[in-house]
Amino acid sequence: MIELHSSPTPNGQKVMIMLEETGLEWKHFDVHIRLGEQFTPEYLKLSPNNKIPAIVDTDGPGGGRYTMMESGAILWYLAEKTGKFLPKDARKRYDTLQWLMFQMGHVGPMFGQANHFNNYARDTIQYAKDRYNNESVRLYRVLDNRLRDSTWIAGDEYTIADMAIYPWTKGHADRGIDQAGYPNFMRWFAAMQVRPAVQRNDKMAAEIRARMTKAAEGKTAINMFDTRDNAARLAQATER
Numbered sequence: 501m502i503e504l505h506s507s508p509t510p511n512g513q514k515v516m517i518m519l520e521e522t523g524l525e526w527k528h529f530d531v532h533i534r535l536g537e538q539f540t541p542e543y544l545k546l547s548p549n550n551k552i553p554a555i556v557d558t559d560g561p562g563g564g565r566y567t568m569m570e571s572g573a574i575l576w577y578l579a580e581k582t583g584k585f586l587p588k589d590a591r592k593r594y595d596t597l598q599w600l601m602f603q604m605g606h607v608g609p610m611f612g613q614a615n616h617f618n619n620y621a622r623d624t625i626q627y628a629k630d631r632y633n634n635e636s637v638r639l640y641r642v643l644d645n646r647l648r649d650s651t652w653i654a655g656d657e658y659t660i661a662d663m664a665i666y667p668w669t670k671g672h673a674d675r676g677i678d679q680a681g682y683p684n685f686m687r688w689f690a691a692m693q694v695r696p697a698v699q700r701n702d703k704m705a706a707e708i709r710a711r712m713t714k715a716a717e718g719k720t721a722i723n724m725f726d727t728r729d730n731a732a733r734l735a736q737a738t739e740r
C-alpha cells in the first residue's frame with residue numbers, strides 16, 4: 501500500500517494521478533501546509549525538506565516500509581515499481597526523464613514564483629512579477645512547440661512526464677494561453693482532461709480540499725511564505 505502524505509497542490513496531484521493510473525492501492529494522509537503541519541517532527545521524518553508530497557510504500561524495495569520525498573523521484577519510483585508509464589526503450593525513457601526534469605526544474609519553480617509574486621508577496625515587486633510571468637508564458641511556448649511534433653510530452657507514449665506537467669498547467673486561461681496561440685498545448689490539455697484517472701484525481705482533489713478546509717476551521721494559519729519564520733519553525737521542530 502502507498503501512503504501519500506500530501507495536499508492536493510499541483511505537486512500533490514501529479515502523484516495522485518500516477519497512483520490512479522497504475523491502480524496501486526493507496527491512501528491520502530492530509531498534510532495542511534497552511535497550518536504548518538509540514539514542520540512537525542513526525543512529518544520531517546518523511547520529508548526532511550518540509551514539503552509535500554511524501555510517500556511511504558509499506559512494501560518497499562527489499563520488503564518493508566520505504567519513505568520518499570520529491571514528487572519527480574516519487575513518479576519515477578512508482579513507474580519502476582509497476583513497470584508503467586516510463587518506456588522500456590532507452591531513447592524514449594531518457595526523453596521521458598528529460599521532460600520530467602523540465603517540469604521539476606522549470607515549470608514548477610517558475611510557475612510557483614509567479615504565483616507567489618502575483619498573489620502572496622508582502623510587497624508589490626513589478627520586476628519579480630514580470631520575470632516569473634514572462635518565464636511562465638515562455639514555458640507554455642516550449643510545451644506548445646514540443647507538442648506540435650509529439651502526441652504526448654515525451655513522444656508517442658503517455659508517461660509520467662505528462663502527469664507531472666498537467667496539474668501545473670491548469671491555470672492556462674489566466675495566463676492568456678488559448679486555442680489560437682497555443683493549439684498544440686490545448687490539444688494535449690484536452691486529451692489529459694478526458695483521462696478517467698485524471699478525472700478521478702480532479703474529483704478527489706476537490707473532496708480533499710473541502711475536508712482540509714473544514715479541518716482548519718477555527719485554527720490559525722501560518723504565514724507559509726515568510727522564509728525567516730520557516731527557518732525558525734524548522735529549527736524548532738528539529739531541536740534536540
Ligand SMILES: N[C@@H](CCC(=O)N[C@@H](CS)C(=O)NCC(=O)O)C(=O)O
Nearest residue numbers: 509511533550551552553570571572
Ligand atoms: N520539488 C518539490 C517541491 C515541493 C513543494 O514545493 N511543495 C509545496 C507545496 S506544492 C510545499 O510543501 N510547501 C510548504 C512549505 O513551503 O512550507 C517536489 O516536487 O516535491
